[in-house]
Structure formats: C-alpha cells, structure tokens
Amino acid sequence: MRWSLRPETAGYLFVLPAVLGLLAFGIIPLIYAFVVSLHNYDLVNPRAPYVGLANYTALATDRVFWTALRNTSAYALMLVPLQTAVGLSLALMVQPSTRWIALLRASYFMPVVVSYVVAAGLWEILFAAPNGPMNSLLALAHVPPQLFFQDRHQALPLIALMSSWKWSGITMLIYLSGLHEIPAELYEAAGVDGAGGLRQFGNITWPLLHRITLFVLVVNTIEAFKIFTPVYVITRGGPLNATMVLVFHLFREGFRYVHLGDASALSFVLLVVILTLATLQFRVLRGESQG
Amino acid sequence: MNLTSSGTNIRPRSGLLAHVAAGGKLALAIIFVFPLAWMFLSSLRPVAEIFQYIFPFSLWTVVPLHATLDSYRHLLRDEPFGRYLANSLIVASCVAAFDVAVSSMAAYALARIRFAGREALFFLVLTVMIIPFEALLVPLYLIVRWLGWVDSYAALIVPMVPRAFSIFLLRQFFRGLPRELDDAARIDGCRDWGIYWHIMLPLSRPVLLSVTLLTFQEMWGSFTWPLVSTNNANMRVVQVAVASFGQGDGSPRRSPSCCS
Amino acid sequence: MRAQKVGRAGTPIGRRTLLAGAAGSAAALASGALRAVIRTEGVRAAPSTTLQFWYTRYAVPLLNDTLDGFGKAFEQSHPGVKVQVQAFPYGEYFQKINTAYAGNQTPDVFFVDFPLIANYVYRKMIVALDPLVAKTDLDDYYPAPRGDMTYQDKIWALPLHQSGEELLYNVDALDEAKIRPPHSLDQQWTREQFLDVAEKVVRRAAGRVTRWAYATTYYPPGLYVIQPWLAMSGGEILSPDGTRATGYLNSPATVQAFTFWGDLYTKRQLAPIQPTPDTFGTGQAVFTQGNPFVLRDIVQRFHNLRVGVTYLPRDRRCATNMGAYHIGISAQTKQRDLAWEFVSSVTGREAHVQWVKTTGYLPARKSTYAELPYLKQYPWSVFWDGLARCGVPRPRTPAFDFVDDAVTDASKDIQLGHPAKPALDEAAGKIDQEIARYK
Structure with missing residues (x-):
C-alpha cells in the first residue's frame, strides 16, 4: 500500500530516532544537571538543600573561574584560526589524489587516530623540561633549555599547538569532503577563462566552501571551549593557573572536590557562552552568503 | 584514507x-x-x-x-588484550553504524524538510554538542543504571547514538546539495524517503564515510564513559585497559595523591 | 513549498496524530523490551552470592595477580560465594567510586587510600568496623597503622601494609665521589650535608645539567612527597585538628622549609622541574625518593643499576612520609557480614605475610614482622627505622584532595623560583575556605 505523508509528518519521522537519543541521553541528563546546579549537592545528601542561583552567583566571585574563562577564550582565539587554516591548507595540498598524495593525507590524519590521552602524554614527555627530547634537539642548535609546559607564557600556546597537531586532520577531512562536492566543471570553465590558482580559489573554492567553513568554525570553537584532556594530562591547570580552563575547573570541582552544584552551574555558564558565540558565528557568516 | x-x-x-x-x-x-x-x-x-x-x-x-x-609480548601475555580489542571494535563499529544511519536521517530532515520546530531542534542538537560530557556523566550513569544496562554493550553503545556532531556536519552538507535534484526526483514521484535514499545518500558518500570514520575513531578513543559504565573486565575496552598500564604504584608516569 | 504540496495530497486528517502516538508507544515498548532483555541477560546466573571487590590496578602484574588470588582463595574457603575482583586505573578510581556511589552501586569491599578515609567517612560511604574487629587482632597492629585506620575515634578500614619513603641513591655515582651515605639513623645527613653531597654529584656541561642530583619518582610531586621536607624543619600543613591551614601552611617554618625544597630546582639547578620518567633508573639522577615497593620495582627493571637506601635528611627533626592502602566496606553493601569476612581474610595474618613478601612493603602487623627476618636487614631496616621513629602522618580532613592540589600547585610556583610566602598564603586561604564547607 502506498500512502504519502504530510511533509511535516515525514520530517518528524526522520528526526524521531535522533530526537529520542538526544532526549534520553542528552537533554534529560542536562535537565538533571540543571536541577543539581540549583542545589547544594555533594553526592552525600539525597535531600540536598535548594539554594536557588547561589551556585551561579558564587561563580562571580570565584577568581579561578574568571581566570579559566579568560584562558579558555585566549586558547580558542589561538586554536580556532590555527586549526581552521591548517586544516584548509592541508585539504588544498592533498587535493589531486595520487598514490603519494594519499600517503601524505594519511600522515596528516594520523594524529587524529591516536587516543587524546596518549597523544597528550606523548607531548608531555617530548616537551619535558629541561632535559626532554625537544630541548635535547634544540640544544643541538644551542638554544637554551625551554620550560615549555612549565612556563606560564608558553604552556597555553603549546597546548593550542598540540591540539591543532592532533585535530587538524579532522578539519582537513571535512574540507576534503566539501571540495569533493564542488563540480569539476566550474574549475574547467575557469581554466578556460585563464584564471590562475589563487583566483580560482578566491572565485570558486572559497565561496563554495562557505557552508563548510561555517561548520568548521562553529565546531572548532565549541571544541576549543571544551578543551580538557591535555590540561588534565599535562598541566593540570598550572603553572600559576596559566592553563586553568573551564572544563578542567568543572571537572576538578565536580569529581575531585565533589562540589557537584558548583560544577553544574559552571557547565551551564559554559553552555550559554558557547551558544552565544555559535549563534553569533551563524549570524555573521550567514550574513555574508545566503546560508 | x-x-x-x-x-x-x-x-x-x-x-x-x-x-x-x-x-x-x-x-x-x-x-x-x-x-x-x-x-x-x-x-x-x-x-x-x-x-x-x-x-x-x-x-x-x-x-x-x-x-x-618485549612490550608487545607483555601486553599480550599479561592481559586478555584480544577481548579488550574485540570490545572496542564492537562498540566503535556499532556506534558508527547506528550513528550514521540515525544522524543522516535527522540531518536530511533538518536540511530539507520544513516542519514546525525545526530550528528549535537544531538548537537542541547544538546544545547537546556543547555541553561538556563531564557535566552529564552522573545523570547519564543514573539513567543507564535505571535501564539495567550497567556492564553491557547497550550501555556502551546506545547512549552514544546519535552524535550531535554528525547531525550537524551532515546537515551542512545536505544543505549544500542542489535543490534541483529534489525537485526533479519529486517530479519523478519520489517521496522524502526516496530522495533521502536515492539522492542524498549516494551523493554524500564521501562525507558519510568521513562521519563514520570520525565516529569510529571517537568511540575507539573514548575512555571516561566506558570506565564509569562498566565494571566487569569482560566489558573492558582498550583505552581503559591501556590507561591502567602507565599508572599505579611504582609508576613514575603519574603522581598519585598518595603513593603508599 | 513544493514539497508541502506533494505531501498534502494523500494525507488523511489525523494521520499525523496517529503516527505520533504509534511512534511514542513503539518507543516505550522498545525501551521496555530492551530493559527486559538486557536485564535478564545481565543477571549473572547467580546460584550463589556475589561479592564485589575493587582496587586500583598496579603497574606490576604480579600484584594484581596476588589480589585476584585473594579473591580465588576466598571463593575456595566459602563455597557458593563468587568474588568479582575488578581493577581500575589509579587516576580515575576516585571518580569511578563516586559515580558508582551516586548510582547506589559501590562494590561491597574496596581499596581506600589512607588520606581519603576522612572524606569517605564524611560522605558516609564506608561503615565503621569497630563492632567487627576483635580486640586481640587490633593489638597485632603497630601504633602508626592503628592511628591511620582510626578517624573520629572509630576504625574505618584495615591496612594492607605500611610504607614510607626514604632517599634512594645510585651506588656507583656515590662511590665515584667517595661518598658513603649513612645506613643508621644516628648518622643521618642534615639538610645541609645533603646539599653539599648534591652539589658534588651534580654534573654540568656547557651551562646545562647532564646529571641531576635529585629527582622525584612521582611527577608532579604532591603533598605526600613534599611533606617530609616541611616536617623536618618544623613545617606543617594543617592545624593538628585538621581545620585550619592559615598559620600552619604559611607559618615562617613552613615557608622556610618550602623555600629550601623549592630552591633545589630553579635556583640551585640540582633537580629537574619536570623529570622524564625513570630519570633515576636510567642514571640521570643520583638520588630519588621512594618507598620499598618503588625500590623493588627499580631494581627489577634496571639490572645495571646498583641502588642504595639512606634516610631522608633531617633538620630540626627527622621526618618521613607514611600511609598505606586500606580496605573498607561500602555503606551500600547488602551483605555486611560476608564483606567483613572478606576484609578480614585479605588483611588477616596469613594474607598479610603473603602481600608483604610479594610487594616488598613493610608489614602493619607485629606478627608479620616477627615472621619475616629479612625485614631486620638493610635496606628494609632503613625504611623500618624511618617509619617507626620519623613517620609524619598526612593531614586528616575530608577536603584532603583539595589540600593536596593546593599544596601541589603552590609547590610548582615555588619550584619555578617564585617566593614561597605569597604562594603559601594563597594556598592556605583557599584551603581554609574549602574546609569550611565541610562543617
């Protein structure tokens, strides 16, 4: 029997499985976390006292929170442009697919495959101070020993560098999928018109990648604000809170000190910050081209 | 690759x-x-x-x-490493497969079908993507426990589907595909399912592959959730097993709060 | 727009509601069925009682095997009982226990790291053992372990062993420098003597250190590692009742002692801020700080290295850190008696001997010490004297993890060459705020 649905109904059916999953394992826990954030909850007392927004107002006077917010923003400002640019460049570089290029592509993608914890531990050792392998290599060039992750000015940029080493492969992959969708005829036509590589990029590739770039920027921003693993593994927020970031602060509060109320409040602040940023990115970038 | x-x-x-x-x-x-x-x-x-x-x-x-x-020999001798590998493989493959199916359907609807609440739904997807997993860990554990899933593959697989990231990525791609294709298909009598199945999916093979690959790798590398949601060594995944190698007493890798 | 037109043609009114309803009930059914399926599968065909025991996994397989073996032995002596022994990574063990606790699923019996006893007690995660432990058995424990297991006048967990850190040294490096470290407490080095030795054995080339005098085994060095260096000069971390850090952690004595320790790093360039693993084992540092278990581990892994043990230096007094893994019973267990039987078998005299022999740790029981004559000889004698005469317990507070982090963070600043006083003032202030939350 053939029967057709109202498009609305079809839409709901298409999203139903996803919505069920998102609700059950995303939104319901989220609501629970919100309720927790309104209580003085410490995993002991099932009837934790309701404290209203006290956990939120406490954040305002929490110096570590402000440091974490500043550091996380600085980190995002370093990471997002870096990873996006590197990812796009890599994608453009490995465009024409030959056997050698496939090998290059695999090399650029390789750090993505390694577990984050392992990768972070690896960088910790490579950049150990003052006698780790990297310092040892630099000594060949008579560079004095660097403190790297122990230095309050180098630590955060180094983590950004590490993350972009780890994740640029994903950005590359996403851009590659985008490049693949650009019809070859467009380039052929441009080629006939005698447009050079740079102009082709400016006139065809970049505009057509707009939607993907929007995606990449939004995702990279979200991921940047959620930075946790390398901080957890390598610096634990130090030295001098130079790498104290929001999710690490949240983790420490929630799981080490068992201040679940504070941690939940923190996660909602984080949520609002990122949602605002993402919405802004959508607005700005959509304004440029018809999204 | x-x-x-x-x-x-x-x-x-x-x-x-x-x-x-x-x-x-x-x-x-x-x-x-x-x-x-x-x-x-x-x-x-x-x-x-x-x-x-x-x-x-x-x-x-x-x-x-x-x-x-020697290192590899130790690994294989001291631990049922094959079992851990198999667990990781099962979990990562299942999540990747379910996720790409569920996410691509949702992404298609979000990109191509107009229905009330679509924007709200997209907002929901973004929200789930943003909230740090650490904030959800305890409630998620409670839900899974209520379902009776602790120490089962269900605990490792079901809550991970769909990944908001996949929905978002696929939605962006589907939106980029020319609308004329849908229109042509509709004239040929295709309904939404037909368009999704015969047009969207074949045209997006590269990105579907990317999504599958990325989900697989994400699950392969996941650590916190498997640690919390399983107790039995039979359910252990590679990352949890590996994490304990470099730690513990006498290990120089980590500084325990106590080392007695 | 076009899509809508196509769709509307064949859709009878009400289909949408119908479908939504159907989908909803299908979902409910599915989840119910799923629950049923998984549940029945999940029930471990349990003709018998199951006892859960969790511990933190050791890097040395033999130790894990020994603990697993305790489970097996218990099964044999208790027919019908199945012991599920599970090991988890140290770094995430606390998180694991916490989450399990939230879900009312903590194991019946689990490893309790000594400094966390106060926290577990505060949060009612473990039960008091007083009604269960026999007086005669208690008398078998040395006073220090008795102190460790007791909190607020009750006994909460029983130790697997005793342990403390002393100074491990590279024998060849010291022979070369014609230095003979003392092996008896009355000849123990002072801080200043240690500093002299350190200056003699450190090697530098082209402005860089190529061999360090001292490197900690654990990185970053936490409260456990630092505390003896503070205590030897009269430094403290918390007030004796564990409620205040201000006036103790930032007292002049603590500041002075912390400065001495911190100066070993940036200022004197005797110790690496971030040692690569095995700095001592590979001969790149002459001294390290380690317990008997670490000593045994190093000896087993580095065959070419000759390792000696001397006391940590003294200043106004001698000091060594102490503490051990304990085993406690969950407040959530439904089989307290069986859990207690398991605890008493794992911490019992027989098991204690086996565990001490396997790990190299020192015994917490007097009977075990009497049974193992090798403990009276070097190098165990050094650890034993140190513990018995210089042991300093870690502060007892439910906020221990917070205190540990605050001290570790402050120590990082001081190691980097920043003045100790402001760093410790800040840490003390933070700690006081945190402890106030537990009232």
Whole structure:
C-alpha cells in the first residue's frame, strides 16, 4: 500500500530516532544537571538543600573561574584560526589524489587516530623540561633549555599547538569532503577563462566552501571551549593557573572536590557562552552568503 | 584514507614551484608523524632503555639501541588484550553504524524538510554538542543504571547514538546539495524517503564515510564513559585497559595523591 | 513549498496524530523490551552470592595477580560465594567510586587510600568496623597503622601494609665521589650535608645539567612527597585538628622549609622541574625518593643499576612520609557480614605475610614482622627505622584532595623560583575556605 505523508509528518519521522537519543541521553541528563546546579549537592545528601542561583552567583566571585574563562577564550582565539587554516591548507595540498598524495593525507590524519590521552602524554614527555627530547634537539642548535609546559607564557600556546597537531586532520577531512562536492566543471570553465590558482580559489573554492567553513568554525570553537584532556594530562591547570580552563575547573570541582552544584552551574555558564558565540558565528557568516 | 577522489585539480605549476611545494608537504608530513614515530620506536625498546638516551641528542634518542618486542609480548601475555580489542571494535563499529544511519536521517530532515520546530531542534542538537560530557556523566550513569544496562554493550553503545556532531556536519552538507535534484526526483514521484535514499545518500558518500570514520575513531578513543559504565573486565575496552598500564604504584608516569 | 504540496495530497486528517502516538508507544515498548532483555541477560546466573571487590590496578602484574588470588582463595574457603575482583586505573578510581556511589552501586569491599578515609567517612560511604574487629587482632597492629585506620575515634578500614619513603641513591655515582651515605639513623645527613653531597654529584656541561642530583619518582610531586621536607624543619600543613591551614601552611617554618625544597630546582639547578620518567633508573639522577615497593620495582627493571637506601635528611627533626592502602566496606553493601569476612581474610595474618613478601612493603602487623627476618636487614631496616621513629602522618580532613592540589600547585610556583610566602598564603586561604564547607 502506498500512502504519502504530510511533509511535516515525514520530517518528524526522520528526526524521531535522533530526537529520542538526544532526549534520553542528552537533554534529560542536562535537565538533571540543571536541577543539581540549583542545589547544594555533594553526592552525600539525597535531600540536598535548594539554594536557588547561589551556585551561579558564587561563580562571580570565584577568581579561578574568571581566570579559566579568560584562558579558555585566549586558547580558542589561538586554536580556532590555527586549526581552521591548517586544516584548509592541508585539504588544498592533498587535493589531486595520487598514490603519494594519499600517503601524505594519511600522515596528516594520523594524529587524529591516536587516543587524546596518549597523544597528550606523548607531548608531555617530548616537551619535558629541561632535559626532554625537544630541548635535547634544540640544544643541538644551542638554544637554551625551554620550560615549555612549565612556563606560564608558553604552556597555553603549546597546548593550542598540540591540539591543532592532533585535530587538524579532522578539519582537513571535512574540507576534503566539501571540495569533493564542488563540480569539476566550474574549475574547467575557469581554466578556460585563464584564471590562475589563487583566483580560482578566491572565485570558486572559497565561496563554495562557505557552508563548510561555517561548520568548521562553529565546531572548532565549541571544541576549543571544551578543551580538557591535555590540561588534565599535562598541566593540570598550572603553572600559576596559566592553563586553568573551564572544563578542567568543572571537572576538578565536580569529581575531585565533589562540589557537584558548583560544577553544574559552571557547565551551564559554559553552555550559554558557547551558544552565544555559535549563534553569533551563524549570524555573521550567514550574513555574508545566503546560508 | 582515500575518501575523496575529486577531480578539482586546481593549479598547474611551474617546475621549481612544484618542487618547493612538494618539499613543504613532505616537511609537514614529517612534523605530523614524527611524535608518533618516536612513540612507536620507543615501544620497541627494552623498558630500561626508553628514557635512557633522551639527553644529549644522538641517534639513539630516536632509534632503539636494542630493539625488542618485549612490550608487545607483555601486553599480550599479561592481559586478555584480544577481548579488550574485540570490545572496542564492537562498540566503535556499532556506534558508527547506528550513528550514521540515525544522524543522516535527522540531518536530511533538518536540511530539507520544513516542519514546525525545526530550528528549535537544531538548537537542541547544538546544545547537546556543547555541553561538556563531564557535566552529564552522573545523570547519564543514573539513567543507564535505571535501564539495567550497567556492564553491557547497550550501555556502551546506545547512549552514544546519535552524535550531535554528525547531525550537524551532515546537515551542512545536505544543505549544500542542489535543490534541483529534489525537485526533479519529486517530479519523478519520489517521496522524502526516496530522495533521502536515492539522492542524498549516494551523493554524500564521501562525507558519510568521513562521519563514520570520525565516529569510529571517537568511540575507539573514548575512555571516561566506558570506565564509569562498566565494571566487569569482560566489558573492558582498550583505552581503559591501556590507561591502567602507565599508572599505579611504582609508576613514575603519574603522581598519585598518595603513593603508599 | 513544493514539497508541502506533494505531501498534502494523500494525507488523511489525523494521520499525523496517529503516527505520533504509534511512534511514542513503539518507543516505550522498545525501551521496555530492551530493559527486559538486557536485564535478564545481565543477571549473572547467580546460584550463589556475589561479592564485589575493587582496587586500583598496579603497574606490576604480579600484584594484581596476588589480589585476584585473594579473591580465588576466598571463593575456595566459602563455597557458593563468587568474588568479582575488578581493577581500575589509579587516576580515575576516585571518580569511578563516586559515580558508582551516586548510582547506589559501590562494590561491597574496596581499596581506600589512607588520606581519603576522612572524606569517605564524611560522605558516609564506608561503615565503621569497630563492632567487627576483635580486640586481640587490633593489638597485632603497630601504633602508626592503628592511628591511620582510626578517624573520629572509630576504625574505618584495615591496612594492607605500611610504607614510607626514604632517599634512594645510585651506588656507583656515590662511590665515584667517595661518598658513603649513612645506613643508621644516628648518622643521618642534615639538610645541609645533603646539599653539599648534591652539589658534588651534580654534573654540568656547557651551562646545562647532564646529571641531576635529585629527582622525584612521582611527577608532579604532591603533598605526600613534599611533606617530609616541611616536617623536618618544623613545617606543617594543617592545624593538628585538621581545620585550619592559615598559620600552619604559611607559618615562617613552613615557608622556610618550602623555600629550601623549592630552591633545589630553579635556583640551585640540582633537580629537574619536570623529570622524564625513570630519570633515576636510567642514571640521570643520583638520588630519588621512594618507598620499598618503588625500590623493588627499580631494581627489577634496571639490572645495571646498583641502588642504595639512606634516610631522608633531617633538620630540626627527622621526618618521613607514611600511609598505606586500606580496605573498607561500602555503606551500600547488602551483605555486611560476608564483606567483613572478606576484609578480614585479605588483611588477616596469613594474607598479610603473603602481600608483604610479594610487594616488598613493610608489614602493619607485629606478627608479620616477627615472621619475616629479612625485614631486620638493610635496606628494609632503613625504611623500618624511618617509619617507626620519623613517620609524619598526612593531614586528616575530608577536603584532603583539595589540600593536596593546593599544596601541589603552590609547590610548582615555588619550584619555578617564585617566593614561597605569597604562594603559601594563597594556598592556605583557599584551603581554609574549602574546609569550611565541610562543617
């Protein structure tokens, strides 16, 4: 029997499985976390006292929170442009697919495959101070020993560098999928018109990648604000809170000190910050081209 | 790795420029691979040698002096590592497969079908993507426990589907596909399912592959959730097993709060 | 717009509601069925009682095997009982226990790291053992372990062993420098003597250190590692009742002692801020700080290294850190008696001997010490004297993890060459705020 649905109904059916999953394992826990954030909850007392927004107002006077917010923003400002640019460049570089290029592509993608914890531990050792392998290599060039992750000015940029080493492969992959969708005829036509590589990029590739770039920027921003693993593994927020970031602060509060109320409040602040940023990115970038 | 095979050959280059470009690409590849190569080569060393030749720099900083497969032998001997690998493989494959199916359907609707609440739904997807997993860990555990799933594959697989990231990525791609295709299909009598199945999916093969691959790798690397949601060693995944190798008493890798 | 037109043609009114309803009930059914299926599968065909025991996984397989073996032995002596022994990574063990606790699923019996006893007690995660432990058995424990297991006048967990850190040294490096470290407490080095030795054995080339005098085994060095260096000069971390850090952690004595320790790093360049693993084992540092278990581990892994043990230096007094893994019973267990039987078998005299022999740790029981004559000889004698005469317990507070982090963070600043006083003032202030939350 053939029967057709109202498009609305079809839409709901298409999203139903996803919505069920998102609700059950995303939104319901989220609501629970919100309720927790309104209580003085410490995993002991099932009837934790309701404290209203006290956990939120406490954040305002929490110096570590402000440091974490500043550091996380600085980190995002370093990471997002870096990873996006590197990812796009890599994608453009490995465009024409030959056997050698496939090998290059695999090399650029390789750090993505390694577990984050392992990768972070690896960088910790490579950049150990003052006698780790990297310092040892630099000594060949008579560079004095660097403190790297122990230095309050180098630590955060180094983590950004590490993350972009780890994740640029994903950005590359996403851009590659985008490049693949650009019809070859467009380039052929441009080629006939005698447009050079740079102009082709400016006139065809970049505009057509707009939607993907929007995606990449939004995702990279979200991921940047959620930075946790390398901080957890390598610096634990130090030295001098130079790498104290929001999710690490949240983790420490929630799981080490068992201040679940504070941690939940923190996660909602984080949520609002990122949602605002993402919405802004959508607005700005959509304004440029018809999204 | 050959995910895209695009014909967009952008620029024909002059000889010198091509060489410089090739050199640059190679240098980059070395930067990307070197740390991992170092790690791999270290794994071929006897335990006592791993950190022996780090300073000052010499050939032996990189190359093992006495190569051995001891580390791997230990790994396989001391642990039911095959079981852990199988668990990781099962979990990562299932999540990847379910996720790409569920996410692509949702993404299609979000990109192509107009229905009330679509924007709200997209907002929901973003929200789930943003909230740090650490904030959800306890409630998620309580839900899974209520379902009676602790220590089961269901606990490792079901809550991970769908990934908001996949929905978002696929939605962006589907939106980029020309609308004319839908219209043509509709004229040919296709309904939404037909368009999704016969047009969207075949046209998005590269990105579907990317999504599957990325989900697989994400799940393969996941650690916190498997640790919390399973107790039984039979359910252990590779990352949890590996995490305990470098830790514990007598291990120099981590500083325990107590070391007694 | 076009899509809508196509769709509307064949859709009878009400289909949408119908479908939504159907989908909803299908989902409910599915989840119910799923629950049923998984549940029945999940029930471990349990003709018998199951006892859960969790511990933190050791890097040395033999120890894990020994603990697993305790489970097996218990099964044999208790037919019908199945012991599920599970090991988890140290770094995430606390998180694991916490989450399990939230879900009312903590194991019946689990490893309790000594400094966390106060926290577990505060949060009612473990039960008091007083009604269960026999007086005669208690008398078998040395006073220090008795102190460790007791909190607020009750006994909460029983130790597997005793342990403390002393100074491990590279014998060849010291022979070369013609230095003979003392092996008896009355000849123990002072801080200043240690500093002299350190200056003699450190090697520098072209402005860089190529061999360090001292490197900690654990990185970053936490409260456990630092505390003896503070205590030897009269430094403290918390007030004796564990409620205040201000006036103790930032007292002049603590500041002075912390400065001495911190100066070993940036200022004197005797110790690496971030040692690569095995700095001592590979001969890149002459001294390290380690317990008997670490000593045994190093000896087993580095065959070419000759290792000696001397006391940590003294200043106004001698000091060594102490503490051990304990085993406690969950407040959530439904089989307290069986759990207690398991605890008493794992911490019992027989098991204690086996565990001490396997690990190299020192015994917490007097009977075990009497049974193992090798403990009276060097190098165990050094650890034993140190513990018995210089042991300093870690502060007892439910906020221990917070205190540990605050001290570790402050120590990082001081190691980097920043003045100790402001760093410790800040840490003390933070700690006081945190402890106030537990009232």
